[in-house]
Amino acid sequence: MKIVKFTLIISILVTVFSCKQAEAPAEEILLPISTFDAPFPKSNRPLSRIFGKLLLVKDNNDTIFLEITSTKNDNLITDGKSGDTIFFGKVCKFREFYYFCHKENDSSYYISAFKIKGNLIYGLNRWSQYYDVDENILRGNGKELVKSINADTSKIRLKPNKKEIRKLFGIIMGKAIPDTILNSKTDLIAIAKRELSLEKEADEIDKIKVYPNPATDFVNVEINSTSTYQLIDFSGKIVLQGTLDTSENRIDVSDKQAGLYFLNITDLHKKEKQSVKIIIQ
Secondary structure, three states: OHHHHHHHHHHHHHHHHHHHHHHOOOOOOOOOOEEEOOOOOOOOOOOHHHHOOEEEEEEOOEEEEEEEEEOOOOEEEEEOOOOOEEEEEEEEEEOOEEEEEEEEEOOEEEEEEEEEEOOEEEOOOHHHHHHHHHHHHHHOOOHHHEEEEOOOOOOEEEOOOHHHHHHHHHHHHOOOOOEEEOOOHHHHHHHHHHHHHHHHHHHHHHOOEEEOOOEOOEEEEEOOOOEEEEEEEOOOOEEEEEEEOOOEEEEEOOOOOOEEEEEEEEEOOOOOEEEEEEEEO
């Protein structure tokens, strides 16, 4: 009888202890607090056209097999050994950096950067960069990117200005430890050529065609995205403005005085501005 009572008491104590353990809060995982309200304002780059379908990278003493699948709008990077998804989303290129754009939800994006230099690749650890962004913003770097910071600095919303993002990641990437690309020398040469080719191709895609220039009666403008325009004279006065469609547009300048003008065009989708000098004679 005593044994039965003792066993019952032990069972009750174990049950109570287990419940308290279940009620105890799990160790909190601190997520990055800085997110962008839109992806990097450039078009997607198909990474498979740069690296091919397989990229071998040496990270410390480990060899990582990265399988790459690209579409027009997205890139999928998976671990060749486990099949786990490492990244899915848009990848952009601006100057020396590529930018991973990870969509957290419909209005929130994480952005990180990487760069290629010979057989070295910097910045593959995306998550560490998210925390680097937090640290730099809280230190006062990248002030122009800040859209809002809540009272207890537990949430920071950033706006994706490409020039300011480049400055911020210039600081972050300056401390990045590179990994080594293990693809053959032939592969590395091919990667460099494909990267250069895509760079030229992107320049052609983004380029605005304006003709004739000099102009007399009208100016034709060819663009790839709906945009607004302003025609500004040499004194800085806006003399004409309107909207341009994704096709050939004709702007009537027949009533404008002869001289030098600036045609400022803002892409409504990418929020990018380009300026072209126009001579009216």
